[in-house]
Amino acid sequence: MKNIFKLIPVLLIVILTSCSKNLDINIDPKQPVTTAPNLRLPAILGNMAYHLYSHARFSSYHSFYITSRYNTSKVEALWNYNDVTRLGAWRWHYFDVGSNCLGMIERAEVDGTYNYRGVGKIMLAFSYLTATDSFGDMPYKEAYKGIYYPKYDTQEVVYAEIAKLLNDGIADLNKSNASDPTMNGTADLIYQGDLNKWKAFAEAVKARLLLHTANFQNGYDAVLSAVNTSLSGFSDAVFKYPTTPTKDWERNMWGASIARPEWNFAEIVNMLNNSVSTDLFMSYMTVGEPGLKFDPRLFKLTTPGVKNTYYGAKASEGLVVPNWPVPIPPADPVPPVMDDFANLYNGHWTADNSPFPYILKEELYFIKAEAAFYKADHATAFDAYKEGIKLNMQRLGVAESEITAYLASSKIKQDAASLEISDIMVQKYIALYLQAETWVDLRRYGYNAKAYPGIYYPAKASSEWAGKWIQRLPYDNQTEYIYNPQEMARLGATARNWVFTPVWWADKSTLKN
Template sequence: MKKNLIITTLCCSLLVLAGCKKYLDVNKNPNITETAPLNGLLSSTTYNTGYNVYRLGDNTSYFVQYLASPNTASSSDTYDIVDYSTSWENMYNTMSDLYDLIHQADSVGAYQHAGAAKIMMAMNLSMANAFWGALPYKEALNGAVIQPHFDADKDIYNSTLALVNDGLADLDKADPKILLTAERDLIHHGDAAAWKKTGYALKARLLNRITKMPDYDPAQVLEALSHAYENNGDDAQLTQFQSRSPWNQAAYDNTQNLLDGWLSTHFVAALNDSSFGVFDPRLPLITSPTRYGDYRGTINGAGRIGTGTDDDECYLSINGFYSRGGAPLLILTYAECKFIQAEAAFRAGDKTTAYTAYIDGIKANMDKVGVAAGARDAYVTNPVVAVGAANITLALIMKEKYVAMFLHPESWTDVRRMNYQYKDFNLPENALLPEFIRRVAYPVSETSRNGSNTPAVTSLAQRLWWDQ
């Protein structure tokens, strides 16, 4: 799968570079409109912003035990130091294009493009920040500094919030000189109002990231959510791909004995009634039963128990919601917003609002995945789930958010905020750390060319600033 992804990424990069060259040639004629280069960059950045959710999620899904490697003691599972140079380069290529889009849009009064681009910059920067911590940012994107300094972890976080606020302000400006176009905006299809909702949803996610910090303010989180998504139709997602959607490629590869997309025992147990005593109807819409007629995962770090070709365990299904042909890549969703609301309200002491949002989040995700109404209602009225406002707990809210955020890299942020205190969540077998992973190492591509500025990482158990 990794080989296929690299080929796809290179092909996309060549297409974008060729397009940029063409657009730059056009720009030499002062009589030609700026619309072409702006919308060319809009197309590439919306595509790659969505794809970057997959690219990082493909790494973090092993840390949060959505997925498990079929190979014993695989580096993906055991907290080995892995070189994520490809992920780093993809993130920075996207952010460099966004930097260009922002500056071009600002220069011609294309406020909608500028607003969407700043929100996407915040998305990508916040994903990279949660993965690596401190990053080159202020000196890194204009190409003028070959060895840029790293901005501190907390400074990057503050920059993401500033970008969101600036993007929202741009989207509020009247009389944009160039409008977003539906065919080039691959996330919201030219809908500026939808980008505003996404900006507020992202702001809520970011404000909720610092629950361990003394300046965490649930009221600010709830205020941002009041301007965010109202239903599943508002979701930010990518539905157009060069060929197969990436998780569909993983599922397809597995059918061709290129083992990929194996579900972790922890995730399967959370849904098959082993851990919580209630069967989750989303499970058959994610995977298929084993040859034994039940649902079994693979223990992280242990590897497969059989040949890997006999359906002894569960894998991403080529018919599953997340991995079927054309399956959307979910960037930010209404369901996530409801769980953020549930958590913020709970932390503010408002259990009634927390419980309502918790139930609404479950329903929203089940509707998104395609659970039948009867099965959905049976689940949310099961006593294990329907505990009532007086008995709602943060653990229940985060368990349901964990299920709803399947394969999304933001789940690793949540798991760390909760100190990995999820029911039946255990260290992987053959783990190289005596505790859970908290960060990743900087990639070789950066340490080799910018080593004097790259912060030292003493251990993958070293916590980022918001995770203290």
């Protein structure tokens, strides 16, 4: 087995492997060809934040959080990916995260240690789940085997393998003992070596995975079991950037500096400077009661426009505000320009030094609320729904008095009997602001207004799509379509409307009916 190493900033290590037992002139016998797990883990964790961002960069538009100021933008407004030449989200999984996870697992197996091996399997599972939820079918069984044209496994198979990785990772952590190498805060940038927290995180990933298929696999009991196990020891999984970043790779990719590090892909550079909140998002953030005009989280996620206004634009239509002029003081007969909309930078998640979430505790409560709701346990669903809202508001720094006022407002159901699925899903939508997981939820529900009141088909989405909703990201043009054309043809991924073909769990979902 030969290993080619490439070191780039913030330990962004890329390991390419192929099967060969012959002498390799690229290997210096005097230099090591493996990397110690404690040096590799920070790269995995940092790369995972970029991997998550590379999906959210696109899904945030498809989830109606934001829309481009340009109604001609091909991806954001027209939903046309046919001219995209690179899609870094594919590479972030297979090279930047996946290959490093496998390298760490292999080294830990050779060393006979379990802590790094277990964490490696859990992170590999999380990365695969993130990737397959955007792309669908993908190589698993033939990945990393030195096969030039790996077969794409069905998403159902990939899901089964992810579940196995999670269980195996937890089993490895349970075997860890004092003889294992130290895993401290220098190596483990998420949990500082606390293996119980890693096990709880694995259960959280499992709960997320199980929720995606529970509606058609009768799986809500399994979801509740996983989420309750996770909540018993869960701590937020968040990657933290330096307080005062000075280099591109030290900055959150959502930040106002718009980091363009040399190792990144141009198409995933954030466009928040040319984007605004949608009217759908603003409808969810508007309370409209005396003393409570907006959800107080709005002021933590964004900053007001120059006229201290908070408009929402029609998705895909540029700076078009519905029903203009709107009766929001100060009433202005002049249609708004870009500066009149909220600034999307320097919010809780969109500053250069903002943390980047893997999975947050409030998501687990909303998972619990949804699963309990479909089990007709409305009391449990109601309690979890309220707890998820409260946790999210506290995270964003909303004052307790404002939290109390919001929870007592007409925006929030006051008893279990009146709770509807839209209450749960809209609050989860707000809590997961800009996260790619929201796009999973929208597709599970078929963009259904029963779950997301007020949702509408974007006017500028190309007529070529015949009113179909966008369902997936295309595979990377510079690798898959060039080097594995047989699989692209077999899947039908060469079709212009490929991104409108539902992934497995969306196709099977009963929630869209």
